[in-house]
Amino acid sequence: MTATLADADHVAADEFVASLRAQSQRYHSLHSFHRRMNEGSLSRGQVQGWVANRFYYQANIPRKDAAILSNCPYPQVRRRWIRRIVDHDGASAGEGGIEAWLSLGEAVGLSRAEVTDERHVVPGVRFAVDAYVTFARTRPWVEAVASSLTELFAPDLMAERLAAFERHYPWIDPAGLAYFRARLTQAPRDSEHALEVVTEYCRTPAEQAAAVAALSFKNDVLWSMLDAIDTAYPDRADADR
Amino acid sequence: MTATLADADHVAADEFVASLRAQSQRYHSLHSFHRRMNEGSLSRGQVQGWVANRFYYQANIPRKDAAILSNCPYPQVRRRWIRRIVDHDGASAGEGGIEAWLSLGEAVGLSRAEVTDERHVVPGVRFAVDAYVTFARTRPWVEAVASSLTELFAPDLMAERLAAFERHYPWIDPAGLAYFRARLTQAPRDSEHALEVVTEYCRTPAEQAAAVAALSFKNDVLWSMLDAIDTAYPDRADADR
Numbered sequence: 136m137t138a139t140l141a142d143a144d145h146v147a148a149d150e151f152v153a154s155l156r157a158q159s160q161r162y163h164s165l166h167s168f169h170r171r172m173n174e175g176s177l178s179r180g181q182v183q184g185w186v187a188n189r190f191y192y193q194a195n196i197p198r199k200d201a202a203i204l205s206n207c208p209y210p211q212v213r214r215r216w217i218r219r220i221v222d223h224d225g226a227s228a229g230e231g232g233i234e235a236w237l238s239l240g241e242a243v244g245l246s247r248a249e250v251t252d253e254r255h256v257v258p259g260v261r262f263a264v265d266a267y268v269t270f271a272r273t274r275p276w277v278e279a280v281a282s283s284l285t286e287l288f289a290p291d292l293m294a295e296r297l298a299a300f301e302r303h304y305p306w307i308d309p310a311g312l313a314y315f316r317a318r319l320t321q322a323p324r325d326s327e328h329a330l331e332v333v334t335e336y337c338r339t340p341a342e343q344a345a346a347v348a349a350l351s352f353k354n355d356v357l358w359s360m361l362d363a364i365d366t367a368y369p370d371r372a373d374a375d376r
Numbered sequence: 377m378t379a380t381l382a383d384a385d386h387v388a389a390d391e392f393v394a395s396l397r398a399q400s401q402r403y404h405s406l407h408s409f410h411r412r413m414n415e416g417s418l419s420r421g422q423v424q425g426w427v428a429n430r431f432y433y434q435a436n437i438p439r440k441d442a443a444i445l446s447n448c449p450y451p452q453v454r455r456r457w458i459r460r461i462v463d464h465d466g467a468s469a470g471e472g473g474i475e476a477w478l479s480l481g482e483a484v485g486l487s488r489a490e491v492t493d494e495r496h497v498v499p500g501v502r503f504a505v506d507a508y509v510t511f512a513r514t515r516p517w518v519e520a521v522a523s524s525l526t527e528l529f530a531p532d533l534m535a536e537r538l539a540a541f542e543r544h545y546p547w548i549d550p551a552g553l554a555y556f557r558a559r560l561t562q563a564p565r566d567s568e569h570a571l572e573v574v575t576e577y578c579r580t581p582a583e584q585a586a587a588v589a590a591l592s593f594k595n596d597v598l599w600s601m602l603d604a605i606d607t608a609y610p611d612r613a614d615a616d617r
Contacts, residue, residue, distance in 0.1 A: 197454060203512065204442035210465045210474055213438060216463070220458060224451045233451055272446065272513075354418070 148334055151343045155284055155333070158350045161234050162285060163357040164292040168365040173295050175303025176370075179244070184368035186243050187238075192360065193236045194251075197223045199271040199279070206276035215328050216280075222321055225262035235314035242311020250313060259363025268358045274349070277336045281346035282353040284333070286326035293318050389558040391574055392584045396525055399591045403526060404598040409606040414536050416544025417611075420485070421543065425609035427477075428496035429482050433505050433601065434442035434477045438464045440512040440520070447517035454567050457521075463562055476555035479489070483552020500604025508597045515590070518577045522587035523594040525574070534559050 171177055172185070200219045200299055207213055225231025242251040249255065271279040293315045300307055300315075337346045403432040404410055412418055413426070441460045448454055466472025490496065512520040534556045541548055541556075578587045 194449075197451070198447070198449070201442045201445035201454075205446055205509075208435075208439070210438070210472070211463070211469065213442075214465050214468065216523070217458065217461060220445065224455050224458070227455065228452065231451070349427075350516065359608045 147343075148185065151337070151346075152330065152334065154343070155281070155330070155350055156287065156355055158284075159288045161351065161354040161358070162292070164288065164353065165365065166358055166361040166365075168361045169292070173290045173299040173372075175299060176335075177304075178368075179284050181246055181368040182307070183243050184255065185242050185364050186359065187245055187250055187363050188367075190236055190240065190259045191253060191256045191260055192267075193223070193233055194208060195264050195268050196232070199268045201270065202271040203276050203279045206272075206279070206333045208222060208276075211331055218238065219325060222317075232314060232317065235317060240312055242308040257363050258368045260360050261364070263349065263356045263359040263363070267353065270349070275345070277333060278345050278349040279344070280329050280339070281333045281349040282330050282351050285353050285357060286322040286327060289322040289326075290319055293322065293356040294376075295361050318339075380582065388581075388584075391397055392578070392587075393571065393575065395584070396522070396567045397528060398597055399525070399588065400529045402592065402595040402599070403529040403533070404595070404602050405529065405536075405600040407599055407606075409602045411532070412611075414540040415463040416540060417613065419609075420547065420611040422611075423548070424484050424486055425496060425573060426573055427481050428486055429498060429501045429601065431481065431491050431603050432497045433492060433502075433508075434464070435476055436475070436505050436509050440509045443512040445521045447513075449471050449517075453573055458594070460566060461608075463558075467498055473555060473558065476558060480552045481554055483549040498604050498608045499524050500527070500607070501601050504597045504600040504604070506595065509531070511590070514577050516586070517575060517584070519586050519590040521570050521584055522574045522590040525567060525591050525592050526598060527563040527570065530567075531560055534563065 168177075168185070172182070177185075200216060200223070204216055204220075207216065211238040225234055237247050237250055239295045241247065241258070249352050267282070270282060296314050297312055297319075298313055301309055333346050337343045407421075407425070409418075413423070418426075437438045441457065445454050445457055445461075459492070464473040466475055478488050478491055478572070481488065486496075508523070511523060538553060538556050538560075542550055566594065574587050578584045590600055
């Protein structure tokens with residue numbers, strides 16, 4: 136009887152993980168803006184607009200992760216989750232993902248000032264990112280962990296993006312792409328931990344459904360950001376391709 | 377004129393720091409329970425009750441500090457503040473302040489289970505600690521930083537406590553006092569940083585008044601915890617002193 140229950144648990148866990156992975160069908164890699172980015176058809180202005188707007192997301196990720204830390208009562212979970220904050224903020228000045236994104240900004244021709252003062256950030260991007268941080272602050276911590284699982288899908292997009300940038304946008308200094316290179320190894324490590332946590336702490340059907348819904352919500356955040364960026368930086372016939 | 381303004385600023389900053397330091401007059405070192413602890417007049421049950429209840433505070437400190445991280449928009453502040461979380465949670469299993477407090481629990485005769493399941497935590501302690509975490513989550517981040525400044529007053533109490541425990545409570549294994557020893561160096565480092573942050577980010581009279589009020593609130597949290605503990609573990613004529 137115990138064996139049967141354990142088997143049923145395994146089936147349920149496998150189905151749960153499959154439901155999470157199925158959210159890749161709604162990942163923003165499929166958005167028209169990302170497709171055009173990776174096909175090499177974005178103008179310099181469009182690439183700049185994406186980098187400047189996406190900075191708002193990058194700058195808020197440590198605050199989202201700190202909200203998860205604050206809501207999580209388990210030191211053993213916090214002890215691993217905290218690495219994400221160090222990855223983004225850096226262990227000391229000049230290091231970390233936010234800094235790497237500012238270098239990307241410079242590589243595409245944006246000054247640090249015009250990125251950090253958020254002058255280019257459009258309302259739809261701000262609303263989507265703020266919704267993500269609010270989700271992490273106000274929802275159960277394990278749902279916020281589940282929402283991070285878009286990292287399961289990120290490495291493929293990062294690898295494709297790195298190749299696309301080097302091939303189609305030779306005006307961007309490849310040194311500026313360090314952020315994407317770092318994520319190639321960080322994202323799998325992070326998503327592996329998040330998947331462990333979610334499968335350990337989401338056992339009931341209701342908890343598992345909430346985790347899948349959280350990941351779906353996160354897909355909406357990312358997709359909505361690209362909608363707003365796509366609208367703000369439309370294709371132009373006279374674009375400096 | 378600029379020099380005069382700068383001088384006025386310095387005077388204001390000095391007065392502000394003096395107002396913060398004046399809160400030492402309301403620090404819980406003056407509470408009857410702490411006085412009796414350091415005089416050696418607490419029973420074994422009273423010491424155990426204090427250790428078990430104070431654990432609830434220790435366990436919530438990283439969550440309070442993560443709330444500050446989450447609310448703070450400055451990577452340079454977060455990069456230093458995050459050390460507090462590592463200090464409490466440890467870099468790996470078996471390390472950190474929470475673990476050291478559990479060792480103190482064992483040294484005074486409490487099992488890890490009865491400390492971590494919080495069975496001894498009395499309502500007044502729970503309410504006070506929860507109020508502190510809620511304060512950090514909901515008030516401006518710099519006020520939450522100011523509330524941490526009781527650390528300015530802590531080293532004296534820690535030094536006095538270490539001497540008192542070794543002298544008056546020989547039944548406590550001195551190895552269990554490692555938490556207090558660590559705080560002798562951590563608290564001055566932390567309070568120095570917090571004081572830098574507060575003087576940098578609280579410039580207007582209203583901001584400075586809010587910072588002093590936050591520190592006063594924190595004194596209330598600590599004092600209220602001792603009131604609740606004192607009530608729950610009264611002196612007894614038949615106490616095993």
